[in-house]
Amino acid sequence: MLQIVGIGPGEKKHWTYAAYEAIAGAELIVGYRTYLALVKPYFPEKTYLESGMRDEEARCRAAITEAAAGKKVVLVCSGDSGIYGLASLVYELLAEMGEELEVAVIPGVTAALSGSALLGAPVAHDSCLISLSDQMTPWETIEKRLIAAATGDFVIALYNPSSHERPEHLKRACELLLRYRSPETVCGIAAKIGRDGEWAKVLTLQELRDAEVDMQTTVFIGNSETKEWDGKMVTPRGYFSK
């Protein structure tokens, strides 16, 4: 059996009980080494199969092969196991390999939720989750989605807003959004969520355009109703505008 487990942003406090129990019952724990480093302190005696950042396919194939051989395998994802996680790739590989396997997907707290909680309550109404990584999605598709999200007046959570290889992505996204949304739109940055050095900051879309962020950051763009109150970023549900 293969269980694909989302452990949330980091610290055990954001794990679900189902995530803990799946890992506790596993014979082999597979994952990216940075995420496994969050798991090992609780299960030092377990067997681990670590891989590097870009080895997702090999990681999933190894997990499938070991599970098909009869082991209880857990594949660890940070955040949720589905949203930009590995559940989808496992199902794709199973279809390709013609492998029949019992698979369970254990959801976890994704950064749109944990970052939102840290900032206040920005993702409180209709929202879009968009990754700015163009590794597997053409930049034109990302731009099309940014424009759709802007015209639909959604709250937007941006995953992978920047990296060493593409430091300009957030700036390009903000410049595009600024064609449709006010420069005063309330935005937020949440970084190292649930880990040492966690921080959050509220700022305007204009300011966000020139902000420096890294891969450990999730960025939030408010809708036209989003406010800053006392340092918190809050999107009203509409109770007072009925």
Place this chain on the structure above:
Amino acid sequence: MLQIVGIGPGEKKHWTYAAYEAIAGAELIVGYRTYLALVKPYFPEKTYLESGMRDEEARCRAAITEAAAGKKVVLVCSGDSGIYGLASLVYELLAEMGEELEVAVIPGVTAALSGSALLGAPVAHDSCLISLSDQMTPWETIEKRLIAAATGDFVIALYNPSSHERPEHLKRACELLLRYRSPETVCGIAAKIGRDGEWAKVLTLQELRDAEVDMQTTVFIGNSETKEWDGKMVTPRGYFSK
């Protein structure tokens, strides 16, 4: 101190440790009675303040008042505390009341994640979360967002797809989406997630238009790449189309 806690879809296995600890340390637990029924079995000795379904504002005011008086109060939400939860309303009320209060938002597994896990991995790529409830959002705004989500080729998770008072909302939404998306678009229904009688079903957008759903259901519309494999709804991440 007031903690706003998301407990996920239902059973304790989807609670986070932070959610459990917040409730365990509370002197007063406030919430909608259906959600409190999920909490009470674990904390039968605690003090509860229950309210009915449409009493969100009164519920939040009571929680604020008790916390301001010095009690450790937990306000329980199903799913996440932010996404269509009460965190935003609490901050709005604090701004209105001019009350200063230490507030913590504890995120939880929202239905877009738990329903996705049950169906396979539909919400694996860029996605939109849209509520079909027009209690506080004009239907025209909901339609605008549905069109934006369809033109952006997002995976869509629909919250509150139907109710006794508005049985036609899902059909109207599907008819709108069918103008932009293929009738063969892979869709999914997840119901009573994490509770007794949980079920999930994969079907086409054409079939979804005539499906009967209730308030305990979350509906998923795939993007143009979403597949059905062996009864599972899966949106590829793009590993095989690079």
